[in-house]
Amino acid sequence: MASISKRTIFFTGATGYVGGTVLTRLVDHPTFANSEITLLVRPSKKDKISALHSLGLNTVLGSYNDLDILEEQASKADIVFSVADADNLAAAQAILRGLKRRYEATGQQPLLIHTSGTGVLVDDAKGLYPTDVIYDDLNPDRINALAITQLHRNVDVAIVDADNENYVKAYIILPPTIYALAKTRFVDLGLQNPRSLQIPQLIRAGLLKGQGGMVGKGENVWPNVHIDDIADLYIIVYENALSGKAGHGREGFYFGENGEHKLYDLSKVVAQELYNVGRGKSPEPAPFTEEDYKRPENFGLEFLGTNARCLARRARALGWKPKYTTEDAFKSIKPEVEYVIQSGNY
Known part of the structure; x- marks a missing residue:
């Protein structure tokens, strides 16, 4: 330098x-x-x-x-x-x-x-199939x-x-x-957005639907971190x-991946949590409908039905050692549901 x-x-x-x-x-x-x-x-x-x-x-x-x-x-x-x-x-x-x-x-x-x-x-899977392209x-x-x-x-x-x-x-x-909700000094000071995009979007769409949902059959696969x-x-x-x-x-x-999930499995946890708090009719996710996709609040919801599989081998070769797994991703959903409902932002 x-x-x-x-x-x-x-x-x-x-x-x-x-x-x-x-x-x-x-x-x-x-x-x-x-x-x-x-x-x-x-x-x-x-x-x-x-x-x-x-x-x-x-x-x-x-x-x-x-x-x-x-x-x-x-x-x-x-x-x-x-x-x-x-x-x-x-x-x-x-x-x-x-x-x-x-x-x-x-x-x-x-x-x-x-x-x-x-x-x-x-890709353009629309939640209907996984891919073997990694x-x-x-x-x-x-x-x-x-x-x-x-x-x-x-x-x-x-x-x-x-x-x-x-x-x-x-x-x-x-x-x-x-x-997962970000927990930093910047969040504590009100300087930082503490929330991600995809999982909160799935939660909001479920709240608007009155039922946890998924794109298509939820067969597509995404990495998580x-x-x-x-x-x-x-x-x-x-x-x-x-x-x-x-x-x-x-x-x-x-x-930046450390594991992956099928959309159905993620949607299943969202549906269960919404059901647990009386905001869903069933613990099983239901496919989103054309009416759901047309809601302005759900703009881009179909994107959750794509496949995007990858391996973070170059990152790990540098010494990156991620600690959290897909199971942690599922565990993060309950506090996200509570956060969305408390904020009323849906």
Whole structure:
């Protein structure tokens, strides 16, 4: 890295479920004392700025639509953690322009740790069948062959292309279904969203239906990971990127799975928990109907019926040791159900 007094880090997505959990680990990391971290904070969150400053963090107001801000902040950074929108190509390109400026100014390749997702692997199963196609992050040829039309893929390709041009070292982390309520100091301070997406969406759809549901027959398969384990993966990649040991670019895709589940099995636990609290007619999940899919609150519900299978072998080779299993994913559902019902957000 450039020989400066402090390593400069630009971080996006700090108030999000994943971003806030990763940021907590960065603040607690031994490198924090010699780091200057600037967070992109949306104007709607400006009331949180003083609390963030009190933790030794810098902030800049803006969003992923403020391309000039993204480029400028990236141009000042030795490292960018991009933990926000995985599908905003213009934002990714702005960050890459900034990192190219950084390289031209310093002669040192900045590091980009970018968040994609195993959504890049999905098919159109509609919950009707599993797949035997399993991607391995130690097989870059298979990943490289993914169609540009796959979710997240156009952004991933732009980032790998930038790495190929040698002005940045890029590391792409691909979380699957992330589960469990985040429990961090940022959640305690009201700075971070504590909840994931997929399982709460399944719960909300069941509450609206008055019955736990599933897409099709629930035969499709997805990998899963606990929020603490995926946050640990970011730090493992960060540490190994700093020491030059982590593969980057084409060799820099890191899946974050620790087990997988059939949608039916997940939906069965949701249906049971809803039934237990009197919010479902049966402990058995019922297929969602066209009426369910048409509800605005259920936008994207069909996505839960896809397959996206993978192996996190590259991540484990770096020393990542996830602790939580699919059984823990099922155990996380009861408190999620309680949280959704108490919040009334469905």
